[in-house]
Amino acid sequence: MTTAVEKWVEEQAALTKPDKIYWVQGTEDEMRELTKIGMTTERTGPHQTFRELNHQAFTNSYLHRSHPNDVARTEQLTFVCTPAKDDAGPNNNWMEPKEAKTMVSSLFDGCMKGRTLYVIPYMMGHPDSPYAKPCIQITDSIYVVVSMYIMTRAGKKILDRIGRSDKFVKGLHSIGELDPSKRYIMHFPQEDLVMSIGSGYGGNALLGKKCFSLRIASYQGHNEGWLAEHMIIMGVEDKKTGETMYILGSFPSACGKTNLAMIDPILEGYNVTTLGDDIAWINVGPDGRLYAINPENGFFGVAPGTGDKTNPQMIKTLKAGKFYPTLFTNTGLDTDTNSPWWEGLTDVAPAHLLDWQGNPWEAASGKVVAHPNSRFTVAAHNCPTLSNEFDNPKGVPISAILFGGRRSDTVPLVCESFDWNHGVFKASSLGSETTTAAAGQVGVVRRDPMAMLPFCGYNMADYFRHWTNVGGKLKNPPKIFFVNWFKKNAQGKFIWPGFRDNFRVIKWMMDRVKGTVSARQTPIGFMPNIADLNLKGLDISKETLDVLFEVKNDQWKKEIEGIENFYGQFGDRMPKEMTKYLADLKKNFS
Ligand code: OXD
Ligand code: MN
Numbered sequence: 273m274t275t276a277v278e279k280w281v282e283e284q285a286a287l288t289k290p291d292k293i294y295w296v297q298g299t300e301d302e303m304r305e306l307t308k309i310g311m312t313t314e315r316t317g318p319h320q321t322f323r324e325l326n327h328q329a330f331t332n333s334y335l336h337r338s339h340p341n342d343v344a345r346t347e348q349l350t351f352v353c354t355p356a357k358d359d360a361g362p363n364n365n366w367m368e369p370k371e372a373k374t375m376v377s378s379l380f381d382g383c384m385k386g387r388t389l390y391v392i393p394y395m396m397g398h399p400d401s402p403y404a405k406p407c408i409q410i411t412d413s414i415y416v417v418v419s420m421y422i423m424t425r426a427g428k429k430i431l432d433r434i435g436r437s438d439k440f441v442k443g444l445h446s447i448g449e450l451d452p453s454k455r456y457i458m459h460f461p462q463e464d465l466v467m468s469i470g471s472g473y474g475g476n477a478l479l480g481k482k483c484f485s486l487r488i489a490s491y492q493g494h495n496e497g498w499l500a501e502h503m504i505i506m507g508v509e510d511k512k513t514g515e516t517m518y519i520l521g522s523f524p525s526a527c528g529k530t531n532l533a534m535i536d537p538i539l540e541g542y543n544v545t546t547l548g549d550d551i552a553w554i555n556v557g558p559d560g561r562l563y564a565i566n567p568e569n570g571f572f573g574v575a576p577g578t579g580d581k582t583n584p585q586m587i588k589t590l591k592a593g594k595f596y597p598t599l600f601t602n603t604g605l606d607t608d609t610n611s612p613w614w615e616g617l618t619d620v621a622p623a624h625l626l627d628w629q630g631n632p633w634e635a636a637s638g639k640v641v642a643h644p645n646s647r648f649t650v651a652a653h654n655c656p657t658l659s660n661e662f663d664n665p666k667g668v669p670i671s672a673i674l675f676g677g678r679r680s681d682t683v684p685l686v687c688e689s690f691d692w693n694h695g696v697f698k699a700s701s702l703g704s705e706t707t708t709a710a711a712g713q714v715g716v717v718r719r720d721p722m723a724m725l726p727f728c729g730y731n732m733a734d735y736f737r738h739w740t741n742v743g744g745k746l747k748n749p750p751k752i753f754f755v756n757w758f759k760k761n762a763q764g765k766f767i768w769p770g771f772r773d774n775f776r777v778i779k780w781m782m783d784r785v786k787g788t789v790s791a792r793q794t795p796i797g798f799m800p801n802i803a804d805l806n807l808k809g810l811d812i813s814k815e816t817l818d819v820l821f822e823v824k825n826d827q828w829k830k831e832i833e834g835i836e837n838f839y840g841q842f843g844d845r846m847p848k849e850m851t852k853y854l855a856d857l858k859k860n861f862s
Contacts, residue, residue, distance in 0.1 A: 276438035277408055277431065281391050284410050284444050287377060290384035296392045296417060298427015300596075303418060307334060307597055310414040321415050325600070326610040331593025335612060336415050336601045337630055338472060339450045343602060344645045344711045345475035345482065345525075347726050350457040352487065354730070361731025362841040369460055376456050376467050383446045383469065387412040394426035396441075396480050396489075396553075396567035399433060401665035403498070403553055403565050405489070406434045409443040409479050415599075416445060416477050419649050422596045423570040424480045440464070441488060443479030447472045459483060461491035461729050474572050474601070474647060475709070485551045485567045487729035494730060494738050497745075499554040502723045504533040505547035505564050505668065507659050508782060512541060517782055518668040520552055520564060520750070522699070523676045524723040525709030526645070528757065528770070530573040534585040534657050537775040539806055544775075545659035546585075546652075547668060549573060555667070560747025563667035568652070570596070574709070575603050575646045577616040582771055585657050587617075592654035599649040602628040604641035614642030644708040671785050674778075676755040677704030677720065682827040683756040685768060685820040686777045688784060688791060688798040692743035695752025697853035698797065700736045701835040702754070719838040733845035740849060753781050754797070759820060767816050776806050795860035796823055828861045 274282070285293055296302070310321035311334075322334040352364035353372040360366040367375070390411050397404025409420060420426055434440050441464045448454055448470040455470030466483040468476055475482045489500035502524075507516040523529045530549040537544055548566030557563040571589070578586050590598055600612040606622040613622055621641065625633040628643040652658055661668050675698070677683065683703075689695030700721045706714055710726060719725065721732060728735050743749055755777055757770045780800050783789040791798035799821060835854055839846055 275436050277393070277434055277440065280408065280442060281410065285389055287380050288384040288389060288412070288446060289382045290387050290389035290412065292388040294388050294390050295428075295431070296390055296421070296426060298421065298429070303421055303597060306414050306417055310418070325612060327593070329609060329611045330591050330598060333590070333593060333598040333600060333612070335603065335605060336599055337628065338602055340629055341452055342450055342471050342473050343643050344473060344709060345726065346452070346455060346457070346471065347710050347712070349452070349455045350726070352459045352461065352729055354461060358845070359731055361733065363725055363728055363732040367458070369462075372458050372460075373467070376458055376469060379448060379454050379456070379469050380444065380446060380467070383448050384412045390417045392417060392420050392426050393428065393431040393434065394420060394424040394480055395430045395433075396424060396485050397565055398663050398665050399425060399430070401565055401667070403555055403667065404567070404665075405441060406430055406439070407441040407443065407480060407484060409445060411445040411477070413445070413447050413472050413477065415472055418597060419474065419478050419572075419599060420480065422599065422649050422651050423478055423568055423572060425569050441484050442466070443468070443484065445469070445477055445479055447477070457483065459487050459729055461488055464488060474649070478572070481551070481568070481572065482727055485553070486724070486727035489553065489567075489729075490724070490727065490735065491729040493553075494734065497556070497742070499739070499742055501552050501554060502550065502727055503552040504529045504549050505552050505566055506533050506535075507545040507547065507661065507668065508778065509543040509545065510541065511543055516545070517671045517785065518547075518564070519778070519781070520554070520670055520673045521676070522673070522723045524678065524704045524707065524720050526574050526707035527676060527678050527704065530571060530586060531578075531583045531771060532774060534583055534655070535775055536584065536772055538772040538809070539775055539779055542775070542779070544657060546655055546657045547659045547662055554670070556742065556745050557666070557669065560745070562670040562746065562750060564670055565667040566662070570649060570651045571655070572647055572649050575600065575612075575614040575648050576642050576644055578614070579616045579618065582616065585655065589650055589655040590648055595653040596651040598651075598654070600646070601649070602643040602646035604628055604633060605630075614646055615640060670750045672751050672753060672781050674753040674755055674781065675699045675702060675722065676757065677702050678707070678758045679703065679705065679717070679756045680758065680760040682824070682831050683754070683759070684799060684823060685756060685759065686780065686800060687754045687794075687796055688781075689752040689754070690797060692746070692749045692752065693740055693849055694797070694853060696736060696739045696743065697850050698754055699752070700850055701838065701854070703831070703834060717834070719834065731842070731845060733842040733847065736850055737847045740847060751781070751785050761819065768820060769810070773810060776810070780805055794823060795857065796828070825861055832858050832861060
């Protein structure tokens with residue numbers, strides 16, 4: 273008898289009409305074979321799928337160049353399709369599910385003629401975890417197959433585990449014609465279904481990532497009492513006591529999450545271990561504490577700016593090639609060494625480079641070598657700082673959550689919320705300057721609550737209420753902190769050194785969690801007494817510190833206006849606690 277998986281695959285094949293159907297087994301030999309096919313055959317578009325790189329420099333690595341119009345997530349073409357528009361909320365593009373399906377089905381009709389349909393059974397979360405979820409992705413892109421193999425736990429064993437069950441998340445993907453006018457990333461949260469066509473870019477095409485592990489999973493979490501969040505998970509071990517404190521960190525795309533997850537602490541006596549660099553699934557454990565797992569199995573990170581100074585652990589990770597292949601997408605190529613190159617990998621650019629589109633690069637052109645959103649895809653197990661708890665099915669207990677954004681002004685270096693709900697309010701009103709991870713204007717402040725604006729699969733007003741509900745179930749809620757590494761002076765220069773020095777702020781947060789230091793109460797939350805920050809060895813003036821911690825009336829009045837406008841879209845659906853916090857804040861700055 274046909275299983276539910278086979279039936280679904282048959283239906284998608286009838287629609288997309290591939291020449292062949294291939295079921296991914298998930299073995300290393302198979303991936304070698306697929307990468308080889310990717311090196312010799314041309315895909316739709318101007319380039320081959322893979323170019324083999326120098327394995328002495330970057331073991332088992334390959335370069336992929338995408339279509340030049342397909343380099344970032346396309347939020348304007350991303351939809352949440354719930355029967356009622358209000359359930360998707362003003363934070364999502366919406367289409368009625370039947371209409372959406374009819375529309376994309378016409379694009380999927382026959383789109384795999386002449387191609388192979390790959391079926392990828394995969395699991396988000398460790399297969400032994402009670403929090404993990406089985407999924408099936410269909411795709412016609414070898415690049416996507418190999419990427420999914422790196423980023424998730426994929427293969428035949430997951431198919432065996434699903435067995436005859438119909439409980440699996442379905443993802444139908446085709447690169448289609450790579451035509452932006454025929455590109456749609458459609459989510460059907462009620463059906464655990466994603467249909468994505470017209471893009472091969474990670475955030476649009478690796479359906480286990482943003483599409484499932486954030487958009488669909490946040491919706492599941494709302495129904496089932498857990499949280500799917502855009503967060504890193506890190507452990508900080510105190511070498512003296514041997515104790516590890518686990519911390520979650522939420523930042524919008526391309527704000528340094530991956531660097532923070534692998535930070536080499538500037539202060540002696542601490543060791544940082546990495547559990548996740550992008551997504552955390554967070555459940556209330558039997559002891560009333562929050563426990564987090566990383567549903568992914570790899571890192572899909574921004575290459576430019578990653579170097580021995582900013583993130584030496586990631587450079588080691590990228591060179592390791594011990595587990596799975598490593599992919600570089602839209603970086604430059606050093607033709608003398610056949611190695612990938614991007615701005616920030618080394619201080620001086622190599623003599624002979626091709627840019628991200630494969631054209632010879634001239635320094636005088638003023639053009640970039642690597643696309644600003646060029647990426648690496650690498651297995652987490654290659655990371656030297658990977659935590660021993662990475663595969664722990666129960667996850668790790670969380671003591672602190674930090675939220676950040678990219679703000680030139682207004683927001684101080686660090687601030688702690690008064691309590692859980694105040695933290696939810698502050699996180700719900702966070703603003704950040706936009707980056708190149710999404711197509712569109714860069715550097716404008718947009719409200720990006722919990723860094724989830726592009727990823728929350730339902731109405732964000734309900735999402736804020738869900739956060740307060742989860743808080744209500746906790747016996748020992750984590751402390752919540754807000755950081756801004758990106759403050760600038762009047763000359764437009766960053767005034768906080770960032771990177772390894774960010775650990776000074778983390779150390780203060782840990783002291784607050786342990787209750788060993790007090791703090792100043794201000795209208796926006798608790799702020800550090802400067803004497804409690806360990807600034808040993810840092811050359812920083814009193815004036816700079818004053819600017820880092822200033823809370824300016826005129827700036828906050830503007831900030832409050834921005835929050836009011838954002839909240840306004842949600843009308844009466846906004847939880848009353850949130851609007852009350854906003855009214856109180858306004859009073860304080862009037
Ligand atoms: C990512 C993103 O790729 O946030 O992680 O865009
Ligand atoms: Mn992300």
